[in-house]
Amino acid sequence: MMNRQESRELELYLHIPFCVRKCLYCDFLSRPGNREEIREYAGLLAEEIRLWGQQLSREDYRVVSVFIGGGTPSCLAGEEILLLGQAWRESFVLESEAEITIEANPGMIDPGVERVWRQAGINRASLGLQSARNQELKTLGRIHTWEEFVESYQLLRRAGFDNINIDLMSGIPGQDLESLRETLQRTVELQPEHISAYSLILEEGTPFYQMEQEGKLETVSEEMDRRMYQYTKEYLQQQGYHRYEISNYARDGRECIHNCGYWQGREYLGLGLGASSFLQGYRFANPSEQEGYRKQLQCIARDDWKHSAFLSPERQSREALMEEFCFLGLRMKEGISRREFNRRFGVRFTEVYGDVADSLLEKKLLAEDAFHDRIYLTDRGIDVSNTVLAEFLL
Amino acid sequence: MEKIQESHIRNFCIIAHIDHGKSTLADRIIEKTGLLTSREMQAQVLDNMELERERGITIKAQTVRIVYKAKNGEEYIFNLIDTPGHVDFNYEVSRSLAACEGAILIVDAAQGVEAQTLANCYLALDHNLEIMPVINKIDLPSADPQRVKAEIEDVIGLDASDAPLISAKMGTNIEDVLEQIVEKIPAPAGDENAPLQALIFDSIYDAYKGVIIFCRIFEGSVKKGDEIQMMATGAKAEVVETGVFGAGQFIPSQGLSAGMVGYITASLKNVKDTRVGDTVTLRSRPCKEALPGYKQVQPMVYCGMYPADGAKYQDLRDALEKLQLNDAALQFEAETSIALGFGFRCGFLGLLHLEIIQERLEREYNLDLVTTAPGVIYHVYKTNGEMVEVTNPSNLPDPSEIEHMEEPVVAAEIMVTTEFVGAIMTLCQERRGSYQGMEYLEETRALLKYDLPLNEIIYDFFDALKSRSRGYASLDYELKGYVPSELVKLDILINREEIDALSFILHKDTAYERGRKMCEKLKGEIPRQLFEVPIQAAIGSKIIARETVKALRKDVLAKCYGGDITRKRKLLEKQKEGKKRMRQFGSVEIPQQAFMSVLKLDDE
Numbered sequence: 002m003m004n005r006q007e008s009r010e011l012e013l014y015l016h017i018p019f020c021v022r023k024c025l026y027c028d029f030l031s032r033p034g035n036r037e038e039i040r041e042y043a044g045l046l047a048e049e050i051r052l053w054g055q056q057l058s059r060e061d062y063r064v065v066s067v068f069i070g071g072g073t074p075s076c077l078a079g080e081e082i083l084l085l086g087q088a089w090r091e092s093f094v095l096e097s098e099a100e101i102t103i104e105a106n107p108g109m110i111d112p113g114v115e116r117v118w119r120q121a122g123i124n125r126a127s128l129g130l131q132s133a134r135n136q137e138l139k140t141l142g143r144i145h146t147w148e149e150f151v152e153s154y155q156l157l158r159r160a161g162f163d164n165i166n167i168d169l170m171s172g173i174p175g176q177d178l179e180s181l182r183e184t185l186q187r188t189v190e191l192q193p194e195h196i197s198a199y200s201l202i203l204e205e206g207t208p209f210y211q212m213e214q215e216g217k218l219e220t221v222s223e224e225m226d227r228r229m230y231q232y233t234k235e236y237l238q239q240q241g242y243h244r245y246e247i248s249n250y251a252r253d254g255r256e257c258i259h260n261c262g263y264w265q266g267r268e269y270l271g272l273g274l275g276a277s278s279f280l281q282g283y284r285f286a287n288p289s290e291q292e293g294y295r296k297q298l299q300c301i302a303r304d305d306w307k308h309s310a311f312l313s314p315e316r317q318s319r320e321a322l323m324e325e326f327c328f329l330g331l332r333m334k335e336g337i338s339r340r341e342f343n344r345r346f347g348v349r350f351t352e353v354y355g356d357v358a359d360s361l362l363e364k365k366l367l368a369e370d371a372f373h374d375r376i377y378l379t380d381r382g383i384d385v386s387n388t389v390l391a392e393f394l395l
Numbered sequence: 396m397e398k399i400q401e402s403h404i405r406n407f408c409i410i411a412h413i414d415h416g417k418s419t420l421a422d423r424i425i426e427k428t429g430l431l432t433s434r435e436m437q438a439q440v441l442d443n444m445e446l447e448r449e450r451g452i453t454i455k456a457q458t459v460r461i462v463y464k465a466k467n468g469e470e471y472i473f474n475l476i477d478t479p480g481h482v483d484f485n486y487e488v489s490r491s492l493a494a495c496e497g498a499i500l501i502v503d504a505a506q507g508v509e510a511q512t513l514a515n516c517y518l519a520l521d522h523n524l525e526i527m528p529v530i531n532k533i534d535l536p537s538a539d540p541q542r543v544k545a546e547i548e549d550v551i552g553l554d555a556s557d558a559p560l561i562s563a564k565m566g567t568n569i570e571d572v573l574e575q576i577v578e579k580i581p582a583p584a585g586d587e588n589a590p591l592q593a594l595i596f597d598s599i600y601d602a603y604k605g606v607i608i609f610c611r612i613f614e615g616s617v618k619k620g621d622e623i624q625m626m627a628t629g630a631k632a633e634v635v636e637t638g639v640f641g642a643g644q645f646i647p648s649q650g651l652s653a654g655m656v657g658y659i660t661a662s663l664k665n666v667k668d669t670r671v672g673d674t675v676t677l678r679s680r681p682c683k684e685a686l687p688g689y690k691q692v693q694p695m696v697y698c699g700m701y702p703a704d705g706a707k708y709q710d711l712r713d714a715l716e717k718l719q720l721n722d723a724a725l726q727f728e729a730e731t732s733i734a735l736g737f738g739f740r741c742g743f744l745g746l747l748h749l750e751i752i753q754e755r756l757e758r759e760y761n762l763d764l765v766t767t768a769p770g771v772i773y774h775v776y777k778t779n780g781e782m783v784e785v786t787n788p789s790n791l792p793d794p795s796e797i798e799h800m801e802e803p804v805v806a807a808e809i810m811v812t813t814e815f816v817g818a819i820m821t822l823c824q825e826r827r828g829s830y831q832g833m834e835y836l837e838e839t840r841a842l843l844k845y846d847l848p849l850n851e852i853i854y855d856f857f858d859a860l861k862s863r864s865r866g867y868a869s870l871d872y873e874l875k876g877y878v879p880s881e882l883v884k885l886d887i888l889i890n891r892e893e894i895d896a897l898s899f900i901l902h903k904d905t906a907y908e909r910g911r912k913m914c915e916k917l918k919g920e921i922p923r924q925l926f927e928v929p930i931q932a933a934i935g936s937k938i939i940a941r942e943t944v945k946a947l948r949k950d951v952l953a954k955c956y957g958g959d960i961t962r963k964r965k966l967l968e969k970q971k972e973g974k975k976r977m978r979q980f981g982s983v984e985i986p987q988q989a990f991m992s993v994l995k996l997d998d999e
Contacts, residue, residue, distance in 0.1 A: 200951060202951070223948035223949040224948055226948075226949050227948050247951070263958050263960070269958050271958055276958075277958045277960065277961065278958070279958065279960065284960065284961055286959070286961070321964075324964075325960060325964075328963075328964075328967060329960065366925070383951070384948060384950070384951070385925060385947055385948075385949070385950040385951075386950065386951050387950040387951060387966070387967065387970055388925065388947070388950050388970070390967055391967040391968075391970040391971045391974070394964075394967055394968060394971045
């Protein structure tokens with residue numbers, strides 16, 4: 002188990018569950034909220050940060066990243082952001098180089114607030130663009146245009162944000178390689194430090210899923226989807242963005258620390274409605290409705306978090322941790338290390354996963370760089386990553 | 396127990412088409428005779444197997460003895476012998492009938508006479524039973540008792556003028572039925588001093604008592620300590636107990652004598668020794684001859700049954716052995732399949748029997764099974780003059796060694812309303828039926844007679860019959876014999892590998908169509924793999940149909956957001972779970988469901 006003497010890395014995730022309007026493909030926890038609600042929620046969130054600070058005050062954690070996600074965190078007013086920033090700084094030990102990200106919706110940033118973000122210590126921004134074509138944005142149900150996006154981007158640059166991510170999407174109904182090329186080109190011209198490029202996935206419960214079931218959504222074929230993926234990868238690599246995870250690209254040294262944490266098994270604390278945590282071998286999530294969330298706060302104000310009925314923390318078994326080591330680690334381009342596995346679990350990788358790995362290596366879904374002790378997904382393995390990763394469940 | 400005069404015994408059964416209310420009437424009779432309070436009644440006392448209740452049919456004959464105080468002030472013993480209600484169990488039905496002097500014929504007041512009604516009626520007449528018609532379901536809005544009475548008289552030729560009009564469900568006019576049983580059904584007339592002659596009409600295995608023989612004493616008597624012998628199987632044993640059937644319980648008696656219906660237990664371990672239809676007699680004083688009509692039941696339908704999990708092979712064997720203790724008609728022997736591993740080739744009386752056994756194995760023994768397509772016994776005449784019986788397509792000799800083959804044919808009677816005659820005749824033609832004639836039973840209904848190859852009706856004939864007649868057609872059949880036929884073996888190749896468990900024997904004219912359908916069906920059942928998978932149907936080396944399962948191109952997880960690993964894990968687990976239900980053939984994974992789905996190629 003982990004060494005108690007050594008200070009431990011921790012990540013904070015703050016969930017802001019409000020959106021002006023839900024996009025047609027979105028299945029995250031969010032809903033419209035009025036000013037009053039948002040203010041009240043920010044108060045609860047700051048309170049929660051402080052309570053956790055107390056809960057963990059005797060453990061030697063240092064926070065390496067904070068990620069304010071949503072929903073739409075940019076709907077928070079300046080003073081609310083300051084309140085949250087104050088809360089995490091006063092409650093946790095922050096590493097000096099800590100990566101602090103806020104997600105922002107293009108066209109939704111009140112002029113001036115971006116400077117407050119800087120004041121609050123936020124040093125990275127993530128903008129959801131998805132496409133440079135307004136028609137495609139409309140299809141997705143986004144509420145901004147390309148032009149509004151550029152305006153927001155420049156606003157952030159001017160405020161001093163030198164680490165910006167842009168989210169893109171491929172496989173948008175009606176999209177073709179040409180329009181994808183245009184989106185990539187226009188995005189790269191803006192010179193962001195990081196680009197996330199995901200395929201559209203139709204999640205149950207979303208309007209898109211419903212439309213697809215009714216045959217009213219013209220999705221791109223699987224072949225086209227994979228061609229788009231390849232195209233994106235090659236295009237971005239040429240432009241100096243290396244792929245470090247299945248769908249994430251960055252300039253050297255600009256990989257997202259926060260996201261890597263999830264894949265490398267780092268501990269993280271999810272704060273806010275419905276947020277998930279992984280702490281001291283336990284996985285748990287906050288209640289996803291307001292009332293339960295409030296009660297959970299009262300609970301950890303009095304009692305140890307491990308006893309909270311609202312979190313019902315579940316200790317991950319050794320097997321589960323082994324599985325996660327593999328199915329999360331393999332999302333990274335560099336993949337997993339046999340030696341690291343042996344060290345972490347005290348059992349040889351070969352003993353647990355020898356057959357699985359051999360068969361996947363033989364099928365060329367995995368590849369191994371024995372010299373550097375890395376096992377990673379091949380291009381084909383990435384295309385069918387679900388199939389590959391499911392093999393690592395014991 | 397006080398001595399019962401034979402003149403005060405009535406042995407009878409109830410015959411009816413499925414769903415015409417046999418079990419419900421039996422319940423009412425038991426209720427009205429007052430041996431049970433309403434509260435003690437299970438919903439249907441006679442059908443006590445869970446499965447039977449779900450399917451609304453009787454599988455094993457149940458029997459009950461009741462006491463009825465008639466209007467004349469006398470007490471009568473009624474032995475109600477239940478009969479199985481499906482054509483698969485025709486032989487059992489005939490033995491149950493043979494144990495009676497009379498039969499109550501139930502006819503649905505709305506539906507009227509059906510093929511099974513007719514078939515059972517003729518069977519009862521064959522056994523010289525006094526048939527007492529009863530018209531049930533008079534509470535239905537569509538009931539037309541007068542028309543049905545006329546139909547019984549016209550079609551069957553029975554006097555239905557004073558047939559009780561009842562509703563077994565509502566309990567209406569049940570008294571009339573009870574009185575008529577006393578009046579109309581003859582009392583038994585055996586000699587209790589003659590040598591013992593008892594008919595076995597059922598036997599079950601009980602973990603504590605061993606085999607329990609259900610029998611009707613025709614002559615003589617039997618009591619505890621007697622040495623008995625089965626005349627056909629030759630099994631001998633000493634009687635441990637005799638008794639009669641209470642509702643849902645065994646009531647021991649001093650002995651059983653001529654005219655009575657009851658049970659005998661002896662130190663017998665297997666129902667194979669006490670075959671239905673055999674005659675029980677005393678070793679010390681045997682009767683001159685056995686009761687007529689005994690035959691050893693032979694399975695008509697065979698299929699392979701394999702445990703989904705190979706490690707459960709022994710469990711499957713144990714379960715089959717246990718079921719066989721109670722079901723002499725079930726046969727099985729070990730076999731192996733390249734595709735499915737170790738399992739058993741099992742023989743059944745018919746498809747329903749097969750389905751019942753399969754469900755019991757799954758439900759009562761918690762086994763997950765893969766079943767191969769059911770087939771019949773083919774007679775294969777080889778060029779060297781030898782004849783072999785083939786039930787497993789894999790055992791078919793090389794075509795070069797086959798001189799000719801024969802397949803079993805049944806004589807089928809289908810009763811149908813005239814508007815559907817055309818549709819049903821088309822169906823019979825499609826199934827290679829040979830028309831034998833048609834009788835108009837009345838203006839609106841006809842009895843169609845066809846000779847049909849058994850292998851054409853064991854798949855989905857009954858379903859097709861029902862769907863093409865909107866549920867109005869009914870079917871009865873019996874084995875007629877073997878006829879030469881141009882049969883071929885159809886093989887299914889998945890990714891160019893023959894899957895032996897999917898092979899089957901069929902007529903060459905239907906091979907193309909069925910091969911095409913199977914490929915289509917399999918295409919829908921086999922999930923996309925990492926490479927393209929061809930599915931082919933072949934006769935010998937000739938490919939007659941092909942489908943392709945395209946390669947899986949994309950299978951990716953959605954954005955891993957906000958650290959919700961649990962959700963990703965669930966997705967992967969779902970995927971893994973699906974894989975568990977697959978069987979690996981070479982590099983292809985085939986879900987077990989695929990094997991089952993080709994058993995029922997729907998009649999579009």
